[in-house]
Amino acid sequence: MASSGKTSAPPRGRPRLCDDDAILLAGLRAFAEHGYEAMSLHALNAGLGLSHGTINERFASKEQFWYAAVDYGFRHLVADISGELQRRAVPGDDLSLLRGNIRAFLVALSRHPELVRLINQEGVHPSERLDYILTRFVLPALSESVEAMNRLADAKTLRRIPARTLLFLVVHGAAAPFTLQPLSERFDPVDGALDAITHVELMTDVIISGLRRVVTAKGSTVAATARQPRVKRAVHEGASRIRRG
Numbered sequence: 001m002a003s004s005g006k007t008s009a010p011p012r013g014r015p016r017l018c019d020d021d022a023i024l025l026a027g028l029r030a031f032a033e034h035g036y037e038a039m040s041l042h043a044l045n046a047g048l049g050l051s052h053g054t055i056n057e058r059f060a061s062k063e064q065f066w067y068a069a070v071d072y073g074f075r076h077l078v079a080d081i082s083g084e085l086q087r088r089a090v091p092g093d094d095l096s097l098l099r100g101n102i103r104a105f106l107v108a109l110s111r112h113p114e115l116v117r118l119i120n121q122e123g124v125h126p127s128e129r130l131d132y133i134l135t136r137f138v139l140p141a142l143s144e145s146v147e148a149m150n151r152l153a154d155a156k157t158l159r160r161i162p163a164r165t166l167l168f169l170v171v172h173g174a175a176a177p178f179t180l181q182p183l184s185e186r187f188d189p190v191d192g193a194l195d196a197i198t199h200v201e202l203m204t205d206v207i208i209s210g211l212r213r214v215v216t217a218k219g220s221t222v223a224a225t226a227r228q229p230r231v232k233r234a235v236h237e238g239a240s241r242i243r244r245g
Contacts, residue, residue, distance in 0.1 A: 018048050023055060024072040027065055032117035036066060036129060066129065073115050074137045080108035081141070094148040095157065099208050101145045106174055106200040113178040116171055120179070142167060149211075158211040174203035 018026075026048055030039045041055050041062055048054075059065040084104035090096040109116060119138075122130040146163045153160035177184035177194055184194055 018050060020058065021072070023048065023050075023058070024069045027055070028069040028073045028118065029114045031066060031069060032114040032121060035121040041065070067132070070118070070129075070133065073112060073118070074133075077108050077112050077115055078137075078141070080111055081105055084108060094152050095208075098145055098148045098152065099204060101148075102170055102174075102207055103200060103204045105141070105170055106203060107197070109171065109175040110178045110196040110200065113175070113181070116175055116179040119171070138167065139163075152211075156213055159213055161211065169207055174200075174207065 027039075027044060030044050034040075039062075042052055045052050045054050055065055056062075059068055081101075081104045084107045085100060088100065088104075090100040119133060122133060142163055146166065149158060149166065150160070152158040177199060178196070188194075
């Protein structure tokens with residue numbers, strides 16, 4: 001397309017100190033840390049070096065800002081999950097699909113722990129905000145894995161568990177060291193520093209192994225069990241180091 005020969009006039013007024021993405025990320029983390037009611041727009045504006053009314057001017061209200069921040073956060077989570085699945089192609093069978101989805105979800109949550117903290121805040125009381133998170137993001141994210149898990153249960157490959165159980169195993173169980181980082185770090189004297197990917201691989205294996213069914217000599221199926229490592233001495237030694245520290 002030919003140029004008109006005209007140059008655009010520079011925008012009027014001062015340039016923005018923060019773009020919307022930076023404000024949304026800061027807002028998401030503030031909502032996750034303090035909860036909706038306690039989160040202060042005044043404090044957030046001040047912390048970002050903005051005038052006291054900036055966020056309301058850009059997002060209309062605290063409520064609309066919450067929805068925009070949540071959309072922003074989960075949009076990036078979904079993009080990270082999709083990217084991880086594309087980066088590591090898996091076979092097309094249901095068990096590989098389930099394993100791949102759990103792994104990708106955990107990798108993405110390791111990069112966005114504020115989203116689990118936000119769910120923890122909103123999950124304490126019933127609200128439209130909680131329903132929004134559940135129906136807009138959580139249930140759609142689980143649907144493919146739950147369908148695969150049900151087919152595997154029908155084939156007696158895995159034990160059947162509710163969608164709720166899968167959510168809590170993955171998000172509030174396996175992902176907890178990312179969400180509760182200070183608590184996790186207190187175990188460094190026992191286990192060494194946490195490596196996120198090593199933890200993700202381990203927890204993916206633990207979840208899948210726990211769901212597996214094995215055929216006994218008599219032909220019946222039972223839940224698979226795994227041997228537990230002996231960690232009693234390491235735990236006692238680590239606790240002593242924590243107390244001394």
